[in-house]
Amino acid sequence: MSTAAQSSKKLAGRQSQLVGNKRPMVIAGPCSAESEAQMLQTALGLKKVKGVSVFRAGIWKPRTRPGSFQGVGNVGLEWLRTVKQETGLHTACEVANATQAEQALKQDVDILLIGAHTTVNPFLVQEIADALRGVQVAVLVKNPVNPDLALWLGALERLHNSGITDLGAMHRGFSTLDSAPYRNHPKWEHALELRQQLPDLAMYCDASHIAGRRSLLRPVSQRALDLGYDGLMVESHHNPAAALSDAQQQIMPQELHMLLQALKQQHTPAEKLKQNAQVEKLRKEIENLDxxxxxxxxxxxxxxxxxxxxxxxxxxxxxxxxxxxxxxxxxxxxxxxxxxxxxxxxxxxxxxxxxxxxxxxxxxxxxxxx
Missing domain, CATH: 1.20.59 (Chorismate Mutase Domain, subunit A)
Structure with a gap:
């Protein structure tokens, strides 16, 4: 085992903000904050969905090329705060640097997400960790764009070393040459390897970014639950057809309700979870041998x-x-x-x-x- 993996075993694990008494914990909301009306209408719909406890929205949207919609910026944080006041839902948003993290904290955001494009940059992660030193806030770290376990572990370590104890991982899939039929290939065995090294770490699945389309949300979500994930993140919009980003993978609140109702939520003993992880690892090894x-x-x-x-x-x-x-x-x-x-x-x-x-x-x- 690497030195990074050994030291990462010291990471604190399950905290009330990220792991509740009932699983899965569900984070839901639009890919992008577009207007205060859109945020409130979606949030009010999600409040009625049993299991949803956190409202998320993209405030800053990283885009490969300029000219695309890159988010509304700080005003979106004010809309998030309004959602929290009007619905009582906790709030979450992704931050890409220390400045964004500080701005989110000023608006009382409950959960910060470290995006896949940020996780790959240890300098950015360290700057965020320094900005959060001494702050009590929950943080979920998305896997890096490419399957690099050391980078994922390293980001978690940096945040833990800054004093963040309410810490978890967000599995959102990986960019590969052939990810069909997914948007981002799940590579379940990679996320399970992280779970094996950090068995007490909260693990969430970003089903929307793995699936990339509505038709795959159910099988991806079910697989995550079968593997013992603590929570799901699903993108939801009151009118997906009019969404300014990732319209094809967002669902309406009522559709999310039906999705969650269709999922089989059964308690899986720790030994069975360990066995599932080993089976997944062996299955991947067979694929490589083939x-x-x-x-x-x-x-x-x-x-x-x-x-x-x-x-x-x-x-x-x-x-x-x-x-x-x-x-x-x-x-x-x-x-x-x-x-x-x-x-x-x-x-x-x-x-x-x-x-x-x-x-x-x-x-x-x-x-x-x-």
Whole structure:
């Protein structure tokens, strides 16, 4: 285990703000704060949804290129404060730097979210940690954009070292070359590895950013609950079609109510959660091994194709030279299988299939097949 992981075991865990008596704790609200009316209308709808205890809204929106809607800024914090006063819901928003954190605290925001693009920058995380030193506030740290466990652990450590004890992790998925069908690939095993190293840390799932679309919210949320997550964050807007950002992954408050009603919430013993985490890890290992097998088969196909160039018959009808003693190859493989405790019949079957494929390709390439 790394030094970072060892020291992170000292992190304080479950606090009342992030882990309640009933699970899941639900954080909900629009992707972006757009107007005070939009905030209040959505919040009043969410107040009626059983299980929702925290209203969130994006005040500052990080965008890759300028010109896109980047949030309303500080005025949105005033709207959050109004929501809190009118509904009694706790409030949450994402902060990207120390200045934003300080502004949020002035408006009595209950939970600060450290975004994925901030988690990747230790300098920014440290500046936020310094700004929060001595402050009693709950903080949820999103995973970094790419699957880097050390960065995630490091961000949690920095905040803990500044005195933040009401601390948790927010799993929002990872950017990958192929994340289909998700917006951000969940890579559940990565989040579970963090949970294994920090078993007392509150763990939330940002189902909206993993799913990227409404149709996947239920399976993603259910998977999180099955894996023992403490809470969910789901984006909700009173009129998603008119949303200024991420309209396709937001749902109306009444739809959130139906989603939460459909989820199966069952108590899972700690030992079962540990077993689930191990199963997830083994499942991922099998996927990696399957990828390696395909890579090896691809390499083997290329090599046999090159070998075929040297076994081309001199003329049609003449004997095709066989440059490989397949009987000796099989004998060696069966000996290795026996030593490794692998069923010899299984190895022989695979070998014969691969050998037949080579023979068919070889004969076809030289016009020897019918």
């Amino acid at each position: 990828d390696e097998l395909l890579t090896l088969l691809s390499r083997r196909t290329k090599v046999t194709a090159q070998l075929g160039d040297y076994s081309k018959p001199v003329e049609r009808g003449s004997e095709t030279p066989d440059l490989v003693r397949w009987d000796l190859v099989l004998e060696n493989l069966l000996h290795q299988a026996s030593s490794a405790g692998i069923d010899q019949a299984f190895v022989k079957t695979i070998f014969q299939e691969v050998r037949s494929q080579y023979a068919r390709t070889h004969l076809y390439n030289y016009g020897l097949s019918s």
